[in-house]
Amino acid sequence: EPEVTQTPSHQVTQMGQEVILRCVPISNHLYFYWYRQILGQKVEFLVSFYNNEISEKSEIFDDQFSVERPDGSNFTLKIRSTKLEDSAMYFCASSEAGIGRTFGSGTRLTVV
Amino acid sequence: DAKTTQPTSMDCAEGRAANLPCNHSTISGNEYVYWYRQIHSQGPQYIIHGLKNNETNEMASLIITEDRKSSTLILPHATLRDTAVYYCIVRAGGNTGTASKLTFGTGTRLQVTL
Numbered sequence: 001e002p003e004v005t006q007t008p009s010h011q012v013t014q015m016g017q018e019v020i021l022r023c024v025p026i027s028n029h030l031y032f033y034w035y036r037q038i039l040g041q042k043v044e045f046l047v048s049f050y051n052n053e054i055s056e057k058s059e060i061f062d063d064q065f066s067v068e069r070p071d072g073s074n075f076t077l078k079i080r081s082t083k084l085e086d087s088a089m090y091f092c093a094s095s096e097a098g099i100g101r102t103f104g105s106g107t108r109l110t111v112v
Numbered sequence: 113d114a115k116t117t118q119p120t121s122m123d124c125a126e127g128r129a130a131n132l133p134c135n136h137s138t139i140s141g142n143e144y145v146y147w148y149r150q151i152h153s154q155g156p157q158y159i160i161h162g163l164k165n166n167e168t169n170e171m172a173s174l175i176i177t178e179d180r181k182s183s184t185l186i187l188p189h190a191t192l193r194d195t196a197v198y199y200c201i202v203r204a205g206g207n208t209g210t211a212s213k214l215t216f217g218t219g220t221r222l223q224v225t226l
Binding site for chain 1: 214215
């Protein structure tokens with residue numbers, strides 16, 4: 001069964017550093033998403049991406065965050081100047097027609 | 113998107129049917145009911161969705177009341193691997209492409225026991 005692949009599975013970074021979380025969506029999918037889940041809290045929507053542009057973003061997704069689909073296969077989330085409160089599981093998801101989404105297994109980001 | 117209400121937790125014996133309820137009394141005509149689950153900090157997994165007719169797939173059945181104000185997800189023969197948090201989400205769009213977000217609540221924690 002096709003999967004959404006996320007790398008790395010765990011990333012530790014120092015406060016103030018930039019991180020790039022990488023995702024390979026399912027190949028024929030057209031819609032891409034990032035969500036995050038702070039430990040013990042709800043899964044929160046960050047951003048959706050379609051046709052090479054952001055379709056929707058949440059209040060969380062401020063200027064610190066950016067997304068890119070650099071080469072037609074990868075979908076990345078960049079977090080500039082990380083803060084302690086950015087520590088969370090980050091989930092990438094993709095969808096063929098925007099209906100059911102397939103989520104990756106996540107990247108655990110720890111900011112120290 | 114309409115708000116949903118789910119019990120915080122439920123138990124189910126292995127091999128029995130697990131019936132997970134969801135209230136969505138403010139659902140509007142163009143909103144679909146989606147169910148996802150999350151197994152122990154893994155990524156959420158899509159289960160099923162529906163508008164007004166009952167739906168069934170290889171994972172589960174979805175029963176939506178006639179007034180669409182509530183629904184029930186049925187796992188016909190629960191196994192230990194079905195232990196997870198189950199999320200009922202109401203969202204516009206279910207048969208056309210849309211990038212609109214999913215809003216996850218706190219869900220129902222289903223514990224399947226021997």
